[in-house]
Amino acid sequence: AAHQMRTPLTGLRMQTDLALMESDPAQIHRSLQQISQSAERASHLINQLLSLARAEASYEKIYAVEQVDLEALLRPMLTDFVPRALQKGIDFGLETTDQPLLIDGNPVLLGELLKNLIDNALKYTPVGGCVTVRTIATEKAIVEVEDTGVGIPEADRERVFERFYRVLGSAESGSGLGLPIVREIAELHRAKVSLSPNPAGQGTIVQVVFPFSRTEPPPPALPGPMARNQFPPA
Incomplete structure (x- = not known):
């Protein structure tokens, strides 16, 4: 799980650093699109990990x-x-x-x-x-x-x-x-x-x-x- 989380977060950092270094509006826009996609993947992964944890929680099973x-x-x-x-x-x-x-x-x-x-x-x-x-x-x-x-x-x-x-x-x-x-x-x-x-x-x-x-x-x-x-x- 830690490895899965590190991958999109590392990508977010790299894309943010590249966007900050750019001056071309088209390149900045492309970097922002990539940041948005990485953030969406990270959000999806977090939601799935929470779903798995919820499924394993004993109180959900019992009550x-x-x-x-x-x-x-x-x-x-x-x-x-x-x-x-x-x-x-x-x-x-x-x-x-x-x-x-x-x-x-x-x-x-x-x-x-x-x-x-x-x-x-x-x-x-x-x-x-x-x-x-x-x-x-x-x-x-x-x-x-x-x-x-x-x-x-x-x-x-x-x-x-x-x-x-x-x-x-x-x-x-x-x-x-x-x-x-x-x-x-x-x-x-x-x-x-x-x-x-x-x-x-x-x-x-x-x-x-x-x-x-x-x-x-x-x-x-x-x-x-x-x-x-x-x-x-x-």
Whole structure:
């Protein structure tokens, strides 16, 4: 963690020193853009470290459990990612059961799990790609995030859940904490995370399978695929 923090902070110092030495407005502007990007990476890393610490905190595990509707949690969250999807020209959509998907859990931690899945999918999907968030009701409550990104080689599908591990060959910057946070939070909720290649031929499907709430009978499974809602609506 200390090494991960030093990298963007060292970059910030170097870029600031260079900007202070410049007199050309164009060069100063470019340095400021690089400073902004480094600050954003540092902020993202700090937020992920805090999420991981929160997931490991014993008081969260013991006391902060309530009935949570995964569908109600997802819908407003997806709108927060729309600007990023639009910026990259990504077809961003939601397929739901259109009924409550109730589990027992911590809404803050579940929000972190979902945000990390969507963030990863948008980050590693190229311009013009497709990202779909999907909920499924069987005997379990299932959330899937499907992308048409770079994909994860089979040999790395277990290792990507190790902290700070990153797949070689990706041009995207990252901390290697997104999927470890997802697994940590999933295990707290008695859920299982799996990765599989996208059957469309490119990309990955991440699936998280939760047990339904113990205080509410699971809804009946709905036959057939659900309609896909695009964000923003067409």
